[in-house]
Each structure stands twice: as C-alpha cells, then as structure tokens.
Amino acid sequence: xxxxxxxxxxxxxxxxxxxxxxxxxxxxxxxxxxxxxxxxxxxxxxxxxxxxxxxxxxxxxxxxxxxxxxxxxxxxxxxxxxxxxxxxxxxxxxxxxxxxxxxxxxxxxxxxxxxxxxxxxxxxxxxxxxxxxxxxxxxxxxxxxxxxxxxxxxxxxxxxxxxxxxxxxxxxxxxxxxxxxxxxxxxxxxxxxxxxxxxxxxxxxxxxxxxxxxxxxxxxxxxxxxxxxxxxxxxxxxxxxxxxxxxxxxxxxxxxxxxxxxxxxxxxxxxxxxxxxxxxxxxxxxxxxxxxxxxxxxxxxxxxxxxxxxxxxxxxxxxxxxxxxxxxxxxxxxxxxxxxxxxxxxxxxxxxxxxxxxxxxxxxxxxxxxxxxxxxxxxxxxxxxxxxxxxxxxxxxxxxxxxxxxxxxxxxxxxxxxxxxxxxxxxxxxxxxxxxxxxxx
Numbered sequence: 001x002x003x004x005x006x007x008x009x010x011x012x013x014x015x016x017x018x019x020x021x022x023x024x025x026x027x028x029x030x031x032x033x034x035x036x037x038x039x040x041x042x043x044x045x046x047x048x049x050x051x052x053x054x055x056x057x058x059x060x061x062x063x064x065x066x067x068x069x070x071x072x073x074x075x076x077x078x079x080x081x082x083x084x085x086x087x088x089x090x091x092x093x094x095x096x097x098x099x100x101x102x103x104x105x106x107x108x109x110x111x112x113x114x115x116x117x118x119x120x121x122x123x124x125x126x127x128x129x130x131x132x133x134x135x136x137x138x139x140x141x142x143x144x145x146x147x148x149x150x151x152x153x154x155x156x157x158x159x160x161x162x163x164x165x166x167x168x169x170x171x172x173x174x175x176x177x178x179x180x181x182x183x184x185x186x187x188x189x190x191x192x193x194x195x196x197x198x199x200x201x202x203x204x205x206x207x208x209x210x211x212x213x214x215x216x217x218x219x220x221x222x223x224x225x226x227x228x229x230x231x232x233x234x235x236x237x238x239x240x241x242x243x244x245x246x247x248x249x250x251x252x253x254x255x256x257x258x259x260x261x262x263x264x265x266x267x268x269x270x271x272x273x274x275x276x277x278x279x280x281x282x283x284x285x286x287x288x289x290x291x292x293x294x295x296x297x298x299x300x301x302x303x304x305x306x307x308x309x310x311x312x313x314x315x316x317x318x319x320x321x322x323x324x325x326x327x328x329x330x331x332x333x334x335x336x337x338x339x340x341x342x343x344x345x346x347x348x349x350x351x352x353x354x355x356x357x358x359x360x361x362x363x364x365x366x367x368x369x370x371x372x373x374x375x376x377x378x379x380x381x382x383x384x385x386x387x388x389x390x391x392x393x394x395x396x397x398x399x400x401x402x403x404x405x406x407x408x409x410x411x412x413x414x415x416x417x418x419x420x421x422x423x424x425x426x427x428x429x430x431x432x433x434x435x436x437x438x439x440x441x
Contacts, residue, residue, distance in 0.1 A: 007060060007086070009053060012152050013096030013167050015042045020100070023060070029053045031092070032067070045069060045093030053084070060084040060099065067092055070252065075171050075292070077252070089152075089170040096167060098152065151175040151192050151234075158182070159231055162190050162238055173197055178241065181226070187241040188226060191310075198235045207235050210309045213284055221275040223295065223306035239306065244298040248291035251361045262396045263435060265362045268294065269403070270426050270437065271303035272355050277419035280348045284309055287346055289354030290334040291361065332377055333367030334358060337410045340374060348419060349412040356407025356415075363389040363396065368408050381410060399429045 009029060010020045021039055023029050030037045034048025050067030053060060063081045064071060071078040072091040090097040152175055154164050162179040168189070169176040174197075179190040198204045211228035218224060228237040247268065250260060272294055279286060286293075286308055295304045336353035338345045361367045368386040371377035386408065389401045403425055409415050416422040427437045 007055075008100045009039075009090075010098045010100050011041070011095060012089075012098045012170075014094045016095065023053060023055050025055055027055050030065075031097075032065075041095055043093045043095045046095060050092055051078070051090075062090070069093060075169075096170065098170075151194065154192070159190060159192070159234070159236060160227070160229060160238075162188060164190060179238070181238070188238045189241050190236060190238050192234055192236045195233045198230075199233075204230065204235065211237065213282070213309050217278070217282065217284075217308070219275060219278045220302065221271045221304050222278060222308060223304050225308075237310070242295045242297050242304060242306070244296045246292055247294035247296070247303070247358055247362065250296070251291050251358075251365065260362050262363060262400055263433070265359050266397075266400055266426065266430060266435060267301075268303050268362060269355065269359055269400075270423065270430070272305050272358075273419050273423045273426060275305040275308075276348065276351050276355065277423060279305075279308060279351070280419050285346050285348060286351045286354070287339070288331065288335075289351045289358065290331040291358050292331065294358060332371055332374070333361075333369055335377075336412070337381060338412060340377060347412070349415045349417075352407050352415050352419070352422060353412075356404055359404045360386075360389060360408060363401075363404070364392040397429065397433060399432065403429060 008020045008022050009031075011017050019039075019041075021029055029039070030049060030052045031039050031041070031046075032048050032050040033039075033041050033043055033046050037049055045068070047065075047067040049065050051065050051071045052063050054063060055061075060083065061081055062071070062073060062078060062084050064078050069092070073082055073084070074089055075091075084099050086099055088099045090099075152167055152170060154175075155166055155177070157164055159179075161181060161183040162177075163182055164177040164179050166178050167175060168178050174191050174193050177190045177192070179188050180186075181188050193207070198207055207228075208230075211225070214225045214228075223242055224240045226238045226240065229235075253260075272289070276286070276289070286305065288307065288310075289305070293305060293307045295306055296302070297304060334354045334357040336346070336350040339350050357367045369377055369380040371380050386405070388405060390396050390398060403422075407415055407422070416425065429435075430437050
C-alpha cells in the first residue's frame with residue numbers, strides 16, 4: 001500500500017475481534033471470509049465476498065456484494081451502496097466493524113482476539129443512525145469532551161455492579177453490552193446512552209423520570225428493567241438478558257427462508273398485545289414499538305417487548321434527529337403517522353400502529369410504508385391504500401389480515417380503541433382457527 005492510509009476498519013466484535021485493516025486513497029477493501037477477500041474474516045456466517053469499502057476523493061463508500069444475511073450500517077440494512085463516516089458501525093454475520101481514523105492505530109494490524117461472536121439484535125436497540133465525524137476530526141472539533149471514553153471500548157470495565165463482557169449492539173442512541181451482574185451472578189443486558197443524549201439537566205431529568213415509571217413492572221411479555229442510573233456523564237439501564245432473536249431478524253428471513261406462517265405472527269400479536277395492555281394500565285406509552293424492540297425467547301418461544309419508556313426519555317433528541325434534512329431512520333416505517341406529524345401527539349393507539357406495522361412486515365417482508373426520510377414517508381402515505389398481506393402470500397387467514405390492516409389505519413380513531421379490544425378480537429380469530437389463546441410463560 002503505497003498511499004498514506006486515511007482510515008482503518010476495526011473489528012470490534014466477532015471471531016476476529018481486535019484486527020484492523022487500513023484503507024488508503026483510491027483503495028478498495030473487499031470484505032469477506034474467502035481467500036479472494038482482503039480481510040479473510042473467520043466468521044462462517046458471512047460470505048466469501050460479502051461487501052467492499054472504496055475510497056474515492058476523500059469519501060468512503062460501502063458497496064453491497066450480495067453477502068449472505070445482508071450488511072447493516074448503524075443498524076440500517078444496506079441496499080446498494082452508502083457513504084460511510086468516521087464512527088460508522090457495520091454488522092455482517094456475527095462480526096461488527098467500526099470505521100476509525102488511521103492515526104488511531106498503533107500498528108497496521110492488531111493481533112486477532114479469540115472472543116466469541118456478537119449478535120447485533122439480542123437486546124433490540126430502538127434506533128439506527130449515528131451521525132459520524134469527518135475523517136481525522138478530533139473529539140474537540142466535534143464538540144465532545146475528549147475525556148469521555150468511546151463506549152464500545154468499555155469492554156472489561158465495571159459499571160456500577162455490572163462487568164461489561166462484550167458489545168452486542170451499536171445504535172444511534174446507545175451501545176448495548178452483554179454483562180455480568182456481579183452482585184447476583186446473572187447475565188444482563190446493559191444499555192449505555194451516548195453522552196450527548198443526556199448532556200443537559202432536562203435530558204437527565206427526563207431519563208430519570210422515565211426509568212422511575214418502570215419500577216415494579218413485571219410481566220412475562222416485557223423485558224424486565226433491573227436497574228438504571230448515572231455514572232459520571234453516562235446514563236445506563238440494566239435489563240434481563242433474553243437469549244433468542246428479534247422480530248427484525250425474523251423479518252430479514254422473510255423471502256430468504258420463506259414467509260413466516262400467519263399463526264406464528266398471530267402469537268406475536270397476542271404476546272406483544274398483552275405487553276401493551278400492561279403498559280396501558282400503567283399509563284405508559286412505548287413510542288417506538290418496532291421489530292428491533294420485539295424479542296423471541298428461545299426457551300419457550302414467547303415474544304417480549306423491550307425498551308419500554310426509553311423512547312420517552314429520548315423524546316427531545318429523537319425529535320431533533322427526526323426533522324434533520326435527509327435523515328435516514330431505520331424504524332421510520334413502523335412509526336405511527338401522528339408520531340411523524342407531532343411527537344407529542346401519541347397515545348396507546350400509536351403503539352398499536354407500531355405493532356401492526358411489525359406484524360405486516362412479518363407477513364410480507366416489508367413495512368406498510370417504505371421510506372428513507374420523513375418527506376418520502378409522507379409522500380408514500382398520500383399515495384394510496386396499503387395492499388393486504390393476502391396479496392403477498394397465499395393461505396393467510398383473512399380475518400387475521402383484517403385485524404392487522406385495522407391496526408395500521410392512518411387515523412388513530414379507525415384503529416382498535418385500546419389493547420383490550422385488540423386482544424379480544426385476536427382471541428376470537430384464534431378460536432376460529434383452533435389456536436390456544438392462553439400461554440404458560
């Protein structure tokens with residue numbers, strides 16, 4: 001490599017954690033596990049040639065090469081190509097990569113680690129896009145405190161009573177770790193909010209109030225909050241660890257391994273409907289019911305809702321990011337129309353829309369309205385009616401599809417009045433098809 005390196009691609013999670021690859025001017029880095037790639041990453045879940053990173057005239061571009069399972073950039077699935085920035089995080093298979101400045105490395109390649117892989121969706125991060133910094137910029141130039149640690153580098157440290165073992169998700173608003181509760185000797189998921197989200201007293205107070213609302217919430221379909229707090233500039237939560245996969249992963253499999261059966265989707269509706277009923281009884285609105293926040297536990301196949309009230313804690317920040325021109329939001333397709341127009345205009349029917357849009361995507365492989373920004377979403381909503389899931393696959397129960405279509409009506413008053421009414425209708429649909437409504441969780 002004759003040209004001076006301008007950036008590096010660092011493996012921060014997966015079998016090759018610790019390795020790094022330099023990229024120079026006009027360079028192309030082919031990412032994959034095969035001998036023809038430039039990385040030869042030892043991850044059986046990625047393709048021999050998975051994707052490639054190109055440098056052209058100071059810009060860094062990620063290009064899809066048809067990698068198995070896809071490539072995710074800051075939580076958003078890559079479709080074609082996208083421009084990368086310093087701090088961008090890539091997920092492929094069990095491998096997590098981060099774009100760094102070249103001068104942050106001590107050597108061209110760091111010896112690979114033997115740490116295990118990371119599942120980017122276990123703990124269901126709510127949002128996806130992180131605003132990156134130009135290459136070579138320092139924390140001071142970005143307006144950040146240089147003493148604030150990079151959250152991804154906190155592996156091995158103890159936060160309160162939690163030993164952070166490995167990174168499992170990196171999102172726009174937070175980093176999630178698999179951690180060990182040293183007081184109770186159990187595995188937990190620790191979510192640390194990025195410092196800029198709680199940099200003011202108003203934001204910190206909102207976080208504290210939101211977490212207080214979760215005290216005492218114990219429900220078989222809600223991921224339990226064990227503890228939350230502040231440590232220096234960091235606000236964090238510790239939740240039960242759920243061994244399983246997210247609804248996002250199930251949606252990604254639609255069209256690859258075949259459509260998800262409607263009876264399984266009905267079970268998602270029932271389980272998360274019960275979680276929303278519990279939230280409604282406590283006057284809690286989730287505000288971000290989406291595939292990333294719905295988990296299926298491997299042990300008993302039950303579905304759980306996570307990050308309850310966290311969206312409320314981040315409301316002011318989310319509003320700012322939502323209205324940023326050209327902002328790409330991974331969960332935009334699951335946001336209720338009233339939430340788009342006015343973030344304060346939400347009630348339990350907004351959560352119902354998010355669940356309905358998730359059910360729709362589980363049946364069809366895509367949300368009711370697909371968009372990369374707010375303007376495109378509004379245009380899509382004005383374009384006309386959404387097709388029934390029956391148009392995408394045969395053999396669906398029309399009664400259940402009618403329930404889903406009612407849940408995603410644009411006007412809140414056209415949806416079910418509350419979760420109790422929704423559950424009653426789901427029970428009737430299930431009874432007509434011989435499905436057992438009650439579950440032992």
